[in-house]
Amino acid sequence: MEKPFDIGLRPQLLLDDDLISDKKYFAEQLHTVSKNPKPVLVPAAPWEMPGQGALWGPLHVERDDDEFKLFYHTYGAYPGLGQETDPRYACLATSRDGLHFERPELGRYEFNGSKQNNIIDLKTNLGGQGHGWLDARRFAPDEPPEFRYKTVFWMGPGAQGLRGHGVGFSHDGLLWRPWKDNPVVQGRNSGDVVTCATTRDWFHPLHSAPMPPSKYALFPKTHVFINGWRRRSIAVCVSDDDPASPPFTKFFDRQLALTPDILDDDMAADRLIAARDILTYDNAADYRCEFYGMFVFRCGDVFLGMLWVYDASCSLERVGGKNQYALVEVQLAASRDLFHWKRLGGRLPIIPRGAPDAFDSHMIFYHTLPVEVGDEWWIYYVGHNEGHAIRNGFTPEMRDKFRAEVQAGRRFLPSIGLGRIRKEGFFSLDAGSIPAELVTRPVVTDAPQLFLNANVAPGGHLRVELRDEAGRPLPGYSYTDCKDVAGDGVRLRVSWKVTATTPVWTGQPVRLAFRAQNTALYGFVFA
Numbered sequence: 001m002e003k004p005f006d007i008g009l010r011p012q013l014l015l016d017d018d019l020i021s022d023k024k025y026f027a028e029q030l031h032t033v034s035k036n037p038k039p040v041l042v043p044a045a046p047w048e049m050p051g052q053g054a055l056w057g058p059l060h061v062e063r064d065d066d067e068f069k070l071f072y073h074t075y076g077a078y079p080g081l082g083q084e085t086d087p088r089y090a091c092l093a094t095s096r097d098g099l100h101f102e103r104p105e106l107g108r109y110e111f112n113g114s115k116q117n118n119i120i121d122l123k124t125n126l127g128g129q130g131h132g133w134l135d136a137r138r139f140a141p142d143e144p145p146e147f148r149y150k151t152v153f154w155m156g157p158g159a160q161g162l163r164g165h166g167v168g169f170s171h172d173g174l175l176w177r178p179w180k181d182n183p184v185v186q187g188r189n190s191g192d193v194v195t196c197a198t199t200r201d202w203f204h205p206l207h208s209a210p211m212p213p214s215k216y217a218l219f220p221k222t223h224v225f226i227n228g229w230r231r232r233s234i235a236v237c238v239s240d241d242d243p244a245s246p247p248f249t250k251f252f253d254r255q256l257a258l259t260p261d262i263l264d265d266d267m268a269a270d271r272l273i274a275a276r277d278i279l280t281y282d283n284a285a286d287y288r289c290e291f292y293g294m295f296v297f298r299c300g301d302v303f304l305g306m307l308w309v310y311d312a313s314c315s316l317e318r319v320g321g322k323n324q325y326a327l328v329e330v331q332l333a334a335s336r337d338l339f340h341w342k343r344l345g346g347r348l349p350i351i352p353r354g355a356p357d358a359f360d361s362h363m364i365f366y367h368t369l370p371v372e373v374g375d376e377w378w379i380y381y382v383g384h385n386e387g388h389a390i391r392n393g394f395t396p397e398m399r400d401k402f403r404a405e406v407q408a409g410r411r412f413l414p415s416i417g418l419g420r421i422r423k424e425g426f427f428s429l430d431a432g433s434i435p436a437e438l439v440t441r442p443v444v445t446d447a448p449q450l451f452l453n454a455n456v457a458p459g460g461h462l463r464v465e466l467r468d469e470a471g472r473p474l475p476g477y478s479y480t481d482c483k484d485v486a487g488d489g490v491r492l493r494v495s496w497k498v499t500a501t502t503p504v505w506t507g508q509p510v511r512l513a514f515r516a517q518n519t520a521l522y523g524f525v526f527a
Helices: 262-274 396-407
Strands: 020-024 026-030 053-064 067-077 089-095 119-122 133-135 149-157 163-170 176-178 185-187 190-198 216-226 229-238 255-258 288-299 302-315 324-335 349-351 363-366 371-373 376-384 415-422 427-431 436-440 450-467 487-493 511-526
Touching: 026 511, 053 133, 053 371, 053 376, 053 415, 133 190, 149 190, 163 190, 185 190, 185 216, 190 288, 216 255, 216 288, 229 302, 262 288, 262 302, 262 324, 288 324, 302 349, 302 363, 427 436
Parallel strands: 229 288, 324 363
Antiparallel strands: 020 436, 026 427, 053 067, 067 089, 089 119, 133 149, 149 163, 163 176, 163 185, 190 216, 216 229, 229 255, 288 302, 302 324, 324 349, 363 376, 371 376, 376 415, 427 511, 436 511, 450 487, 450 511
């Protein structure tokens, strides 16, 4: 007998087979974000060096009382040359509609003799210098307010050649302090990128033993030798929530989570060949795929991984530089235990690079939780019009040409873009004209209403049947008792002919059976 899932009120996505017992004639479909053609924030303020500067990550975007808050960094002169550096600032922009952002006068940091700016601090002084941070307000009763905001960041090589990641804290997202006992994670093969996620109140229902009772997880870049190349890959380490230690300060050892394989290399080569017209450096002998980083967030009982897929086209040692020239886009992975990941949608991008003449033609970097706006997720990212590590390969003449083309409107400085997608809508199971059916494993909930995230096309058909563990329809909840579910929505209510105030499924395991035609089914939730 299959072990029931206790799903409570959590939305259930249908992007793996863990929740599915049987499936016929449904086709898997990946959905990409719909991107604004122009950035929502570009270098414009003096401290952002308009005309030659860049806006950078990590980004953190949140929505409070109908105000969007966008935390970002400046880069200084871009592309830069070798070790040339400028001050880099951590900044805050705000917006009422999420499309048009203003730079509020924070009065915190002096620039050119004035504090009338939106600068929070020098980037190097801010705990948020990593590739992601968390607002852990949901743990407020159990955690001191000064630990509400958390971040993790790269600390570089340390003792015995170990490379470390440290953490920082803030009560308001503005004033940060690093943890006194950093680094919290170390390793010989660690890389500069690291992200973080919350995990509490979750474990894999079918796992033989629950995960450690962790609130948090880190996803540091690590390096692994694969097919002759030292490649960027993704590791995971979950928190050791010792009550005697402050939250987010102790972590178990790293475990390898995701590495590129031969198929990734083949697909990277295809992408690079198709993009040759925009490559500044191109050497087919260097073609390979790596994973630059991954931003993870939980949706229901699944963790979604926004994987930064790095297509290396040339080792810059060939031109006297360092690192690799590469293109970057975002693909989707999913996991129920943080350690085993499934690549989704045929490894196609969910945030693809833009057209050759777009501001995000070469690289997409994604660092922040989606912002829920109505029935959509709004996704903010950093878009680049040049490849990875380009400053290590640019000569002064190439840099001057790039900036002249920026002035002429033919090239773009790194800026902040926006993509939109249906809420919980990266992946669906699609039924065509042939009737399709899906049956779940047993689930348990006490909630009285069932809602679907689905799009039933005109002339389509969708009904739900509730069954006992043995697969027998519950009286009054068969397909013939179900009213047709119609329309396109993230919470379409399912109704049957019965009028009982307390549904028969409450507190006992039931299977959901879906029968559909010309329908995209994204998931379901009891509420």
